[in-house]
Amino acid sequence: MTTTTVDPVVALSGVTRDFGSGPVVRDLDLDVRRGEFLALLGPSGCGKTTLLRMIAGYLEPTAGELRINGVDASRTPVRRRNIGMVFQSYALFPHMTVAGNVGFGLTMRKVGRGERERRVREALELVGLGHLADRRPAQLSGGQQQRVALARAVVLRPDVLLLDEPLSNLDAQLRVQLRDELARVQRETGLTTVLVTHDQEEALAVADRIVLLHGGRIAQEGTPREVFERPRTRFVAEFLGYRNVLELPGRGEVAIRPEHVRVHAATCPESASDTSAEVLTGTMRSATYRGTFSTATALVALGGGQVELHGVTAGPEPAPGDPVRVELPAAAIVPLHPDQEDPR
Structure with missing residues (x-):
């Protein structure tokens, strides 16, 4: 697993998000440590995607403070956060080549052509797609498209990489293969990474630390071994497969x-x-x-x-x-x- 330091890249203090029918995330405190691979785990509706979208800037907290690299980012728009994000859907531009998709964010940031091309090559090699730089997304398999989406996020060298159930649309065998790829890329880049998943096996396989959410609150957090072998409550135990x-x-x-x-x-x-x-x-x-x-x-x-x-x-x-x-x-x-x- 990745070596981490204690200083948090993302720090949430008393964060709540209410959509009008009641809070989905409730008075939540959480630090995401520099260099770690953190998994937000839990069933549908527990608040994990809402939490991820607040870190990304797509949603503002109703209450509380969200800091990125020590700076209050609670009201900072997406474009002003150095965030990389990979979604369930690959969200690739169909009219662009693989290289064009990966380099799009760098173009928007006005990175020079030579630097942009070099970083795009590095990112594609990292995910094993250097030989497909000139292909269009429609010519790729689902797994290859997801690798392109990952390269597009990594190439930005973000402060934090956010993964929103990125493997859920893949078949079981490919999901395991891409899961291992995610872990390898995170180790090699050292990027602070937050993964949202409802799949306990996925979280156990890749994460340095698991935060299990229930009802918008943290039900338990710890290393995969700590959470799996010593669940604190009935909810945690049953979610992790303790049938007895x-x-x-x-x-x-x-x-x-x-x-x-x-x-x-x-x-x-x-x-x-x-x-x-x-x-x-x-x-x-x-x-x-x-x-x-x-x-x-x-x-x-x-x-x-x-x-x-x-x-x-x-x-x-x-x-x-x-x-x-x-x-x-x-x-x-x-x-x-x-x-x-x-x-x-």
């Missing part, structure tokens, strides 16, 4: 990922069990064969009712209706804090 959230006696509400849960036939010897694990008993509901393992769903008695738990079968696979022993390894159990109330 339950109340354990003496522990309160906890979460555990399905791959850490082991479901044994009740007849399996106790010696096969993890002695440090929480052990619950119940009934096998179903199993799904996954090739090298089977995922299991079991019903266990807990708190006067029944809880459905998802795990992986261990040893001989119980049949639906069979009694089972469900093991929750102590190290994999994550205690949860109450969710912050969403006031909308």
Whole structure:
């Protein structure tokens, strides 16, 4: 991951954005550190794109302060911010060549021809498209068009590079390939980068730091490992794929990922069990064969009712209706804090 410094390129203090029907971003404090790759992660409607558009200058905060490089930019228009932006749609000029598209921003900034051509060549080589400089956008694949859009943003040498779900229009295989390209370009250029995404895998793969938004507020932030392995609340846990959230006696509400849960036939010897694990008993509901393992769903008695738990079968696979022993390894159990109330 990229080496960062503590001085923020972007600093938001008490930023709120209200469209009239209630705030979408609420009294939010956030620093984007110089040289880092920050991912704004969350479901649709959580405020991440609104936040990105305020940093870019397309929206003004209703309240609060937004500073870029220490200067108040809350009311600074887009054209006066040194921002590079890549959108979901590639937004390329169809009548221009690839080189013309990449160099357009430099032309608008009145960069001399020689300097402009040199920087365009460098940017296209960076994204692996130097050989396509004379093509038109219609002659390119979707992935190539997105690389052109990235080169067009990078060539400006922006104070901050903003990426608004740039991979969402690509198929799964190409999305993974371009995701890795984004990470490489960011590392090689050292650009301070903010990515908006609803895809947790994408955020985990590229970011130095993840900010997970919920209801216009920060639900949790930290390194990908910190956020993924130690979610603070039920919302964060469920968003990150912790399908098992339950109340354990003496522990309160906890979460555990399905791959850490082991479901044994009740007849399996106790010696096969993890002695440090929480052990619950119940009934096998179903199993799904996954090739090298089977995922299991079991019903266990807990708190006067029944809880459905998802795990992986261990040893001989119980049949639906069979009694089972469900093991929750102590190290994999994550205690949860109450969710912050969403006031909308």
